[in-house]
Amino acid sequence: MPTMITNRVLCLPNDMYVVMTAAGDVLVNSPPESLKFLLAHGLTPPRYVVLPPDAPPGSEPGSHGFVYRGINYASVEFLIYANFFGQQQKITLITPTIAQAQRLQVLLRETINGPTAPDEWPGPWLQRECAAVAFFPPLGRAPTIDDMMTIVNLESGGGDLGQVQITYDGSNFTFTENGTEIARIPTTITAVAHPLTVAPPRPLLRQAITLQFIGGSDGFDPTGITTCFLAYFGNRQPLLFDAAAYLNVRLAHLGLSPRQIDLVIISHLHEDHIAGLPELILTGGKRVQLVTASTIYRSLLRVLSEMLDLTPATVAELFDFYPLEPGQPLELNGYQFIATYAVHSVPTIAVKVNGIGYSGDMRYDEVWLEHLHQIGHLSAERLDELRRFADGVELLVHDMGGGAIHTTPSAQLLRTLSARSRRLILAHTSRQHLDVTADIADRVEIAVSGHIVGAGDIVRDDEHRQRFETLTICPIFARLTASARSKLAQQCTVRNFSTGSVIAHEGEASDGCAYVIHQGIVEIVVGGEPVRLLGRGHSLGERGALIGEPRTSTLVAHSDVQLLQITPELFAFVADQLGLRAAFARAEWLWLKSTLGQLPWATLLDLALDFTPHPIAAGDVLCQRGEVGTYGYLLISGRLHFSGETSGESEQSGHCFGMRSALRGEPYRLTVRALTEGMVWSIDSTALQRLYLMYPDLLLHWQTIDR
Template identity: 50%
Template sequence: MKIANERVIKLPNSTHLVNTTVGPILVNCPPETLKYILAKGLETPQIILLPPDIAPGQELGSSGFVHHGINYASVEFLLYANFFGKNRNARIITPTANQAERLNRLLEETFTGPPRLEQYGDFGWLKDECQAAGYFPPLKRAPNHDDLCIISSLEENGGDLGNGVTVELNRDHYRIFEDEQLVATVSTQIQGTPRPLTLAPARPLLRHELTLQFIGGSDGFDPAGITTCFLAYLSKDVQVQATLFDTAAYLRMRLGNLGLSTRQISEVVISHLHEDHLAGLPELLLMGEQRHKMRLLTSEVIYHSLLRVLSAMLDISEEDVAALMEYHPLNPGQPIELEGRRFESLYAVHTIPTIAVRANGLYYSGDMRYDENWFEELVQQGVLTPERKEQLIHFAEGAEVLVQDAGGGAIHTTVTPELLEALAAKGQRVILAHTSQDELSEEQAAHWAGRIEFASSGHISGMGDEILEDVTTEVLETIEACPLFARLPLEDLQKLTDEVEVISKTDREVIIADGEASDGNTYIVHSGLVEIFSHEESVMVVGRGSSIGERGALEGWMRTNTVVARGDVQLLCMDRAVFARVADQLGLLEAFERTDWLWRQTIFRDLLWSTMLDLALDFQPRLLTAGESLFNVGELAHEIYLLKSGRIKIFDKERNLIDIMSEPGTFFGGRGALYNTLRNASAKAAQDSQVWALPLPALQRLQMVYPHILMHLRAVEG
């Protein structure tokens, strides 16, 4: 272990370690923080200070513990490392009592599952089974989160950490003292684009009748690996998008590095709610751009647990969480079909409710200790019925490919010669996942060549005949992945595929330089990642389907940002003449002024300019004279409004004044449209004013394409 001499060690993603006489103190805790600490050889911190909440509606894609889709209270694996690795409790400190209460609720669900028996519905036996799977001999029961950590708040419990060390929150900084002497001041603010420790290497994807592409295949402790998460192409039709199984952290960047966009995901299957399988879901729901509202498949027990987890994480209602997704129940014994793909599930044996899934020729175990001898022991103990044991043994039979948890230990599958024989007998190919191991013994490798693989990051496995996908189709998919250009009719999109030029850039090569005269070109990222800088500060990293350069092309002025390739990148280049035609067709010049105004509003500061251009197309400016009515109580709500200038008075049903909207950039009047209710208030211009109306069809599109803006609107109206 490295002994750190520095008082404050800066880690990635706005995270710091402060060395004190009570040991290192961690400030902020985004996903994979433990991996960063292990990679640097630093001591595992026992004390974790979490940042203040981000109020709902304050920033797009941010609420509660979550900033731009990333949960900065991702403490689960640090708790494991302290309890199982150091034989001690972690101490988590939040600024407020409300945060401490929510974190307790969140961890209760993710450590032991739904707390009440009635929350298991017809699967009440599952609660006892999870407890048996998590049995920890020193405790003579399964541990819960209270065994692993102590959660307190500065608001209720103060900041005395013992041994003369105290902590206080001063606005947006933690101040840490030793014997009343200030030794460190650390910002709680979260800045820049969060980045993972590792990215999966991009490899050519040759589609087969069944193709798996692994973003990761490791566990939550492996600094060199990415947690198990993969895309499955389950159809012979190349137009059918991928199914995502579980969600690794920093998902958008990891997808982008593989040349993929969130718009290419058809649905997400969540096996269970442990952090290493769930960390990327908030980002996908809040920051991903979709063709439709994200479809989520899991069992009803897990789904309702997920609503409670995300409600606590985001500090919003379960109803508002549910509005972010399109849920499809995937209960055991109740198969479902989506566009020719058949999904069925079975509860696996794990410490919290977990489903194993069959999807066409694929079997995915989720997290499960697959051990037929252990199953028999559980039958003898009365935990499993003989029928349940047979279901567990036979569920995977006949699959073309099995993706099997092989993490080892008490709650995961241990790889043995007997296990390999049993799994190989069930299907044509076995892929071992959830493990940092990446090879069998020399003898086993020779015996199982072509039958057993390891799910390393970037690994691709194909079954059946190869499906040819031409370059034109790939280009079309990229253009369609950009919401702005996806507005075009299909025949115009197809025409664009012949007019754009595919160009390549190498790592760190400049694509656009701040201050240079615009050449009129617009670019769409086709594969890889690009980084955008403003005044030499990195502001975001974007991937496939993100378009850049429209502003310079529209106004013909100097470029206002620098854009640089991160790794090898392919771009679709649209020259001045082609983009001018598209701009004329979509009315982009008419929306330019609205876009520039949106760009200056704080709430939109972290969006691509092309995203704001896309939004601006849907806003309809409306001028109101003083005293003019905008809407009335009891009317059907078919619009939501953004204040551009002036003042708007809001009255309740008794005509009492309840609010005056005067801050430009404020949304209002959307409750009826968002919640499908009649208006419960009236609005009238207090002076000559301008509002921008967002009609219901545009609002419905917003729910699909920009879920983070939808959450903002619901927070404002809630």
């Protein structure tokens, strides 16, 4: 049945719909920051939320479960809070299937109340602290998800809202009111996800320590971005503290690529602190190195497992984890980390690293902490540990926010915290001004989006190094030697485009140049429809530069943009060095005939460089069960027979096999024999390791479709 959008439907960005019914407003789809979008449009958060069906496994890289292109469309935590604490009512979450409802319950129980099993906590003392923070007077205890929500599913009749019925036919959600159809909403996620707000780019003069805030507000503020910041030490690649939603786009607006991030530090698992983490892990273009406590890590695996509908073991393969246990210093990549369990409603760490302190939503109130000590919730040693959590740091980032579970600012508190460091930066608050007494006014500031704080000597930078770094984070050009990249950085030129200007038109002749985004965001439009946003380090125009073909898409400057222009002569040298012309046909095949066709063409060209074509004849054995895998394969043409744990035949082009065995150095699980002549492409274990580091979304995709 076709979609039917009536005057009973409000269409919002990011495939969000609000259907106005006799039972009340119903939100269809809930991507990150749904609450902010609703508030920005003057809407009261609905008490009913319908979530989309799972993304079909293998349909596109980075899609699985509730996640589409790295974005979680079951991002409902703040809608729950807005209903329960703001409107004193339970929210009803509606999933298409029973299995989704069960997964959503596990996910939310973990993020809102912490680990279910007592042995998953570091000790009962932390459970007592979290319960004390989350204490809700009307209930006389901390609320549970059963107090705050009802989770139902359409498969079991959960779409019956009295006068209103919601049904699901595989393509649409149909709304019927008193027997009359009032709306039919598509279940397909098609829009390119955009954040409501981005941090304005500001000149970044690096010092010995520099903090750059992507956001410094809370989950209820439609004008601000939740707390998330980058920490630079000299000219080193930055560390990322927590992960705001729509992170890739927000980084690009600051002239950064996710590939430039060194380590990611996660304080806790509330949605406003991890909403951008699935996107970063799956589509950031670089394997994430994650630092947090083991308790939080194990919870994260369970949360991502339910979100992606994968086993925790499979999720663990998507990124690297480095345990930062409170009380046990961690030395990593030249940094020394020290952590303390913060006082919050779920397990949370406050972190110190090389002169920076971050409190991570800690409720810091010395009078209240003393009270907890007096009633036996805090030992004397624990009380002393909390009082000293930030001693000796240069810059202290402290999440505020007020209420029961965050720090409430007061003149005395600010004076106490400012004494802990040389500079106190207040975050997690929508307040632009606080009453700061004159004696500490020069040491206290509020982190708004784009805010920059520095300490120590200025570190000089130059344009050549920045161009070299841009080429280095571009997968194709990163294949060149460092000296070749340095020379290319000197020889290329910079072209500037203002926001909204068209860089190239679909169908127009190529100028023979290749380009790499140096600053800003480029929107790719095909047939008048936006298909993706690309930021720093993405290359453009290779097809035209290689074969002179007209443009296959329109390129629009989504912000002010700088492109590195590589002339035809320079690109010809690169093409010869890397063998790009030989890989062109393979990239075309991936684009036109595989499920990877939604990736940028430059990514497909990079992948094609690692595949080697092999003609096969009937009877050829490609994999022998029990032998250690050294190659993975992609079937291009012909028919294969699989035998072993499972048996069967395949002539589906694009079929993968042996990838996981070759990546892990494990024995093949199946024997694969050619039944007819045909063609396969092979990829060796070394190339697979490179993909493992650069394209976690492809790893997930191939694990889904690999035999």
